[in-house]
Amino acid sequence: MSALDHLMAFQRQTEALSSVAERLGWDQETVMPRGAVEQRAEEMAAMESVLHERRTDPRIGEWLDAARPRTQTEARAMELIARDFRRASRIPARLAEELARTTSLAQAIWAEARAKDAPQDFLPTLDNVLMLKREEAAALAEGGDLYDALLDDYEPGMTGAAIASLFEAMRPRLVALRDAVLGADRQPQPLTGHFPQETQLRLARACATAFGYDWARGRIDLAVHPFSSGRWQDSRITTRVVETDPFNCLYSTIHEVGHSGYELGIDPDYAFTPLGRGVSMGVHESQSRIYENQMGRSRAFTGWLFERMSDAFGGLNIADADAFYATVNRVTPGFIRTEADEVQYNLHIMMRFDLERDLIAGRLDVRDLPEAWDTRFRDDFGVAVDRPAHGVMQDVHWAVGLFGYFPTYALGNVYAGCLNEALRAAVPDLDASLARGDATPGTEWLRENLQRHGGLMKPARLIEQASGSGIGPEPLLTYLEQKFGCIYGL
Missing domain, CATH: 1.10.1370.30 (Neurolysin; domain 3)
Known part of the structure; x- marks a missing residue:
């Protein structure tokens, strides 16, 4: 197998696991029992830990350096993999896992507080989420604008x-x-x-x-x-x-x-x-x-x-x-x-x-x-x-x-x-x-x-x-x- 073949095979598994994690999120918002919130938070944190480890695997950098794309499609795929690799590598594994755990819990806390019209029950949790997102933004921005670093996740290149x-x-x-x-x-x-x-x-x-x-x-x-x-x-x-x-x-x-x-x-x-x-x-x-x-x-x-x-x-x-x-x-x-x-x-x-x-x-x-x-x-x-x-x-x-x-x-x-x-x-x-x-x-x-x-x-x-x-x-x-x-x- 060429370096490109290794890279794409590895990425295929990462994409599949990411899809599994997304399905866990769908389940939580639709049919998951209410009493399973803490378990789901641990499951999401575990999935994010595995995904973060894959997204920052040093072999990705080696394959990217050695791979030679033959088509526009392969070149663009490599560009996107390289972008994700750079961004993921800037975020500590501890932070990625904690964000997954905290936001999974926060979603349930928000839903209950919203139903009761009780923002005071949610604001401390939101403060925790915000502190983690600021930490993530600082890692991604590398001295640049914090908000731009987060916006780039959703609209690449926009400020x-x-x-x-x-x-x-x-x-x-x-x-x-x-x-x-x-x-x-x-x-x-x-x-x-x-x-x-x-x-x-x-x-x-x-x-x-x-x-x-x-x-x-x-x-x-x-x-x-x-x-x-x-x-x-x-x-x-x-x-x-x-x-x-x-x-x-x-x-x-x-x-x-x-x-x-x-x-x-x-x-x-x-x-x-x-x-x-x-x-x-x-x-x-x-x-x-x-x-x-x-x-x-x-x-x-x-x-x-x-x-x-x-x-x-x-x-x-x-x-x-x-x-x-x-x-x-x-x-x-x-x-x-x-x-x-x-x-x-x-x-x-x-x-x-x-x-x-x-x-x-x-x-x-x-x-x-x-x-x-x-x-x-x-x-x-x-x-x-x-x-x-x-x-x-x-x-x-x-x-x-x-x-x-x-x-x-x-x-x-x-x-x-x-x-x-x-x-x-x-x-x-x-x-x-x-x-x-x-x-x-x-x-x-x-x-x-x-x-x-x-x-x-x-x-x-x-x-x-x-x-x-x-x-x-x-x-x-x-x-x-x-x-x-x-x-x-x-």
Whole structure:
């Protein structure tokens, strides 16, 4: 065997073990008995110890030095392995294991504290997570910016300064559009009623099928915080049910199908290699958001959904498909990020981005976080947070150590805006298919132009190639202004 053969065989086993660890995380958030939290934390710590040892194995460096790639694919795989090797080698084994153990425990503590609206039960644990993440960031940054070191895990090559500049450019137009919409004379009617869980889940499965979800390689379960998990031949989705708000379940499902569709759409030849997963979380979010919003909240698809929901629930309080389209896209100053409309969603992300940068930099103490959250939310949205579960306790990300993850949601929206322009030009009859409850012309275009490449290209290059243009917020902002201007008669 050549050095390259040894390297790729070793990496194949590491990828397989990483997938097993991910499945443990899925199990913990869906079906694991509540009493198994401490055992699972030890299991996760043990898995991370094994993975860290493999990722820092000195032989990787030797193989990288000796290997000679024959193709672009092999060269890119080596580049990604080298990147992971350098980053993992900077993190002490003790720290990697302790992070896995602490965040596994923290997830359960967060869920219980959230259910009780008791942030005081969670903040000491969050402080421990933050201290570990700062230590990790310092090891990775090697004197550079701590937040950038963490952000690089989710969006390689991106910096906090670049994200801040992007948000500064987007905010004025988003705020102006929100103010115009909320002040408009035409206001859509809210959906009201009782919507039983089992009926919602049947409709969720129908929506997932409409977006091409492969049930032979996936499944749907309930979770406190919707997510997707897995890749290659096993990518699962979760959703949640609120019996007064079926949109929560249905659009969470479509969103997660976007994530799973990306993973399942990657070239199968890349399985068990670093190319066999989404290249960044911003690109990942571009898929979930374009599935959910540009296609799933379109007039065409909501017309199909209106008929299905009317039949399933024995009628709705909304008069017709046009009114239903407006209701689906109704703009309200709500508390919850995952339930936010397209106009305000990025404003939720901007707030979290600023808060977590301050936490990592030491400008904000964890004990002051609830007050800082509530103050910022009131300033940004004009509404006082009514309870911690609607405020600082709503997201699981910080509990599990995902500092640097939040801005990729907004970056994904920007990417989705660029992709949507190209998709609509390439598939001019897409709305006709969406009106029949068939999103596959759109999902197949995304699979061919983006998803199948996996990690073959760097994030910006992949988006630029798929969209045929440079990356910027203009397509997204124009789409939002046109869509909501029409709905609200602006």
